[in-house]
Amino acid sequence: EAQVTQNPRYLITVTGKKLTVTCSQNMNHEYMSWYRQDPGLGLRQIYYSMNVEVTDKGDVPEGYKVSRKEKRNFPLILESPSPNQTSLYFCASSLSEVQPQHFGDGTRLSIL
Amino acid sequence: AQSVSQHNHHVILSEAASLELGCNYSYGGTVNLFWYVQYPGQHLQLLLKYFSGDPLVKGIKGFEAEFIKSKFSFNLRKPSVQWSDTAEYFCAVRGNNRLAFGKGNQVVVIP
Numbered sequence: 001e002a003q004v005t006q007n008p009r010y011l012i013t014v015t016g017k018k019l020t021v022t023c024s025q026n027m028n029h030e031y032m033s034w035y036r037q038d039p040g041l042g043l044r045q046i047y048y049s050m051n052v053e054v055t056d057k058g059d060v061p062e063g064y065k066v067s068r069k070e071k072r073n074f075p076l077i078l079e080s081p082s083p084n085q086t087s088l089y090f091c092a093s094s095l096s097e098v099q100p101q102h103f104g105d106g107t108r109l110s111i112l
Numbered sequence: 113a114q115s116v117s118q119h120n121h122h123v124i125l126s127e128a129a130s131l132e133l134g135c136n137y138s139y140g141g142t143v144n145l146f147w148y149v150q151y152p153g154q155h156l157q158l159l160l161k162y163f164s165g166d167p168l169v170k171g172i173k174g175f176e177a178e179f180i181k182s183k184f185s186f187n188l189r190k191p192s193v194q195w196s197d198t199a200e201y202f203c204a205v206r207g208n209n210r211l212a213f214g215k216g217n218q219v220v221v222i223p
Binding site: 033035040041042043044045048058059090092097098100101103104105106 | 118121144146154155156157158161163202204206209210211212213214215216
């Protein structure tokens, strides 16, 4: 089954404790992206990747890192999480940057 | 930077009523346009897309959208909604190598 898988689905943690949210897709998609969804703000793009080893900042990259060492994986790293990063995060992938995106089920992060 | 505007963030209507959600964008070049739907507790799913050709696009579940280039708009419509259409709807615009989402419309359909 074609899917985008995120882990964990839920996480409560404390300020400053490094965390990684994994994202994996099984569709051989070249384009992958991370978004955060906040009430009243819609989805905002954090980082995106056009292909392996090619990543770029989205609209709200501060406080986040990503890597794309393999085509299927695109982890989101919060080196020193802060409470303002409490949000619902979605990973998405698509065949190319212009094609519709397939979204994962989301990861709800709470930073205390 | 391009932006996407969605109006009437909260919409409440009865079953069988017609629905229209507005979407306006600011970017003036070539764009790809999308509407996504997010049912309660689920991830976003594609409703429909416009790349080129006929500006009236038909999507899944009876939804359609019309691209009006002169108005920078891509409004979503459904003639007769059902309770199962209760969801949040997002317009997205891709242009200049960037993808921007609107803030969403929360639609509640009352049985």
